[in-house]
Amino acid sequence: MKRYSAFAIAREAFRQHKGWDRAWGNPEPKKEYDVIIIGAGGHGLATAYYLGKNFGITNVAVIEKGWLGGGNTGRNTTIIRSNYLQDPSAAIYEKARGLYENLSQDLNYNIMFSPRGVLMLAQTEHEVRGYKRTAQANSLQGVTTEFIGPQKVKQICPIMNIDGPRYPVLGGLWQARGGTARHDAVAWGYARACSDMGMHILQKTEVTGVTQEGGDVTGVETSRGHIGCKKLGIVVAGNSGVVADMAGFRLPIESVPLQALVSEPIKPCMDIVVMANTVHGYMSQSDKGEMVIGGGTDAFNGYHQRGSFHHLEETVRALVETFPMIARLKMLRHWGGIVDVTGDRSPILSKTPLGNCFINSGWGTGGFKAIPGSGWGFAELMAKGHSPLTAEFGLDRFREGRFIDESVAAGVAH
Amino acid sequence: MLTFNCPCCGLDKDETELGYGGQAHLKRFGPGSDDADFEDYMFNRINPKGVHFERWRCASGCGKWFHAARCTMTMEVFGTYAAQTFEPPQSIKDAITAKRPGWSWGNFK
Numbered sequence: 001m002k003r004y005s006a007f008a009i010a011r012e013a014f015r016q017h018k019g020w021d022r023a024w025g026n027p028e029p030k031k032e033y034d035v036i037i038i039g040a041g042g043h044g045l046a047t048a049y050y051l052g053k054n055f056g057i058t059n060v061a062v063i064e065k066g067w068l069g070g071g072n073t074g075r076n077t078t079i080i081r082s083n084y085l086q087d088p089s090a091a092i093y094e095k096a097r098g099l100y101e102n103l104s105q106d107l108n109y110n111i112m113f114s115p116r117g118v119l120m121l122a123q124t125e126h127e128v129r130g131y132k133r134t135a136q137a138n139s140l141q142g143v144t145t146e147f148i149g150p151q152k153v154k155q156i157c158p159i160m161n162i163d164g165p166r167y168p169v170l171g172g173l174w175q176a177r178g179g180t181a182r183h184d185a186v187a188w189g190y191a192r193a194c195s196d197m198g199m200h201i202l203q204k205t206e207v208t209g210v211t212q213e214g215g216d217v218t219g220v221e222t223s224r225g226h227i228g229c230k231k232l233g234i235v236v237a238g239n240s241g242v243v244a245d246m247a248g249f250r251l252p253i254e255s256v257p258l259q260a261l262v263s264e265p266i267k268p269c270m271d272i273v274v275m276a277n278t279v280h281g282y283m284s285q286s287d288k289g290e291m292v293i294g295g296g297t298d299a300f301n302g303y304h305q306r307g308s309f310h311h312l313e314e315t316v317r318a319l320v321e322t323f324p325m326i327a328r329l330k331m332l333r334h335w336g337g338i339v340d341v342t343g344d345r346s347p348i349l350s351k352t353p354l355g356n357c358f359i360n361s362g363w364g365t366g367g368f369k370a371i372p373g374s375g376w377g378f379a380e381l382m383a384k385g386h387s388p389l390t391a392e393f394g395l396d397r398f399r400e401g402r403f404i405d406e407s408v409a410a411g412v413a414h
Numbered sequence: 415m416l417t418f419n420c421p422c423c424g425l426d427k428d429e430t431e432l433g434y435g436g437q438a439h440l441k442r443f444g445p446g447s448d449d450a451d452f453e454d455y456m457f458n459r460i461n462p463k464g465v466h467f468e469r470w471r472c473a474s475g476c477g478k479w480f481h482a483a484r485c486t487m488t489m490e491v492f493g494t495y496a497a498q499t500f501e502p503p504q505s506i507k508d509a510i511t512a513k514r515p516g517w518s519w520g521n522f523k
Contacts, residue, residue, distance in 0.1 A: 239463070241459070241460070241461030241462070241463075242462075242463050245460075245462075250454070250458040250459065250460065250461075251458065251459070251461070252453075252457035252458050252459065253459065253461055254436075254459055254461050255461055255463075255486075299429075299433075299434045300416075300429070300434040300468070301437075301461060301466060301468070301486050302486050302489065303463045303486045303487050304486070304487060304488065304489055308415065308416070308429060309415065310415070310429075310430050343457055398453055398456070398457045399449050399450070399452075399453040
């Protein structure tokens with residue numbers, strides 16, 4: 001792999017940019033791999049990357065039915081934070097946030113990590129108490145957050161109306177080291193690094209079945225024929241139930257659409273990420289100047305990547321009160337992605353009823369922020385059979401009642 | 415917008431007037447059942463991409479629960495039927511077969 005650098009740009013400038021390699025290969029599938037990962041999104045590619053980097057396992061294929069990073073990795077609102085209440089959540093999300101800090105250097109690919117700070121607004125007394133509790137929990141977990149009052153909120157984010165009649169701002173949970181990153185670049189960077197290690201990224205290859213023998217997975221049926229494997233990782237956010245059905249087990253997961261929208265670009269007006277969980281809305285400003293707005297999930301199962309319109313209306317109606325200056329913005333694009341939701345709103349990184357089959361799913365509405373930590377832990381789980389990062393996130397927690405209850409802790413948006 | 419006809423009051427209701435009750439036709443396992451059955455009943459779901467049987471409540475109408483058959487990909491509603499059934503009536507199954515030949519859901523087809 002030719003490294004990207006200022007020197008490389010200068011060198012290529014002198015030869016009409018003819019020396020750039022393709023960022024990742026487009027190989028024909030082999031008959032068999034040591035490890036197959038289904039799903040070339042952020043989590044799947046990160047898993048493959050850390051399998052190679054940390055465990056030297058490079059005979060790996062990442063199989064993707066569409067194009068890499070074309071699912072939820074390309075549809076989220078790019079927020080990165082780790083201010084969770086429960087210890088196992090804080091551990092994996094903080095691991096991810098820490099890895100994001102140096103990911104551009106690690107991958108030699110600019111993922112544009114911007115630690116601009118994430119503010120979760122407290123707009124009810126309940127939220128004030130909840131976020132104070134979270135701030136205390138975070139200080140015990142080694143995650144730097146603080147509860148700030150409304151005047152500090154106004155100082156950090158001057159465009160906010162803090163004394164709205166319906167949704168007054170009573171304070172907020174401030175994580176100064178949270179932020180955003182370029183979501184596509186995260187997938188592209190991991191893909192380039194995986195390809196460089198000799199891994200195969202098989203795009204436009206749809207998995208149609210999971211072949212097994214005596215309770216162990218032997219491979220997958222795909223639209224390009226059968227591909228054998230010694231270990232299988234299912235990392236298909238949104239479609240986890242569909243692939244689990246092929247493998248013959250059920251999951252404690254329901255799939256629902258989550259929506260987002262962006263406005264026309266405007267001049268810089270907000271240099272932090274604001275989340276308002278009471279009103280199911282969150283907003284940041286992209287480098288292009290668009291206001292990126294995330295909404296709530298549908299209340300019922302769905303695989304249509306649109307979502308119900310009334311959720312958007314509720315989100316925008318509430319945000320307009322808190323940010324009066326966005327009232328006249330035109331919205332440019334609106335889309336939905338399908339998210340896996342578990343009962344306790346925590347992910348599943350687990351062994352499965354099949355011997356050598358592992359699943360990474362259930363990230364619900366907040367998987368992007370976890371990509372490096374999820375890949376790190378899931379790679380360790382796949383390579384060694386256990387990982388301290390994923391130990392609490394097993395499927396057996398539902399049977400045993402050991403929930404990692406972030407639904408109570410976080411309310412809604414993740 | 416998703417619209418259902420409530421089989422109890424006969425009115426067409428859209429999703430904002432209804433409450434969602436999740437997967438229908440669950441076999442209930444209570445105290446005394448074994449862990450695997452209880453886990454399956456409590457947590458595990460079919461979560462299909464396609465035909466789905468589910469429970470809805472006519473929350474801002476007559477207040478009654480009812481069953482619906484819907485496609486989770488296209489949001490098409492195949493029909494609604496009474497809550498007091500363990501299995502979708504044949505007319506609903508036929509309506510689905512007309513649009514989705516070869517469908518199956520759990521033990522139903």
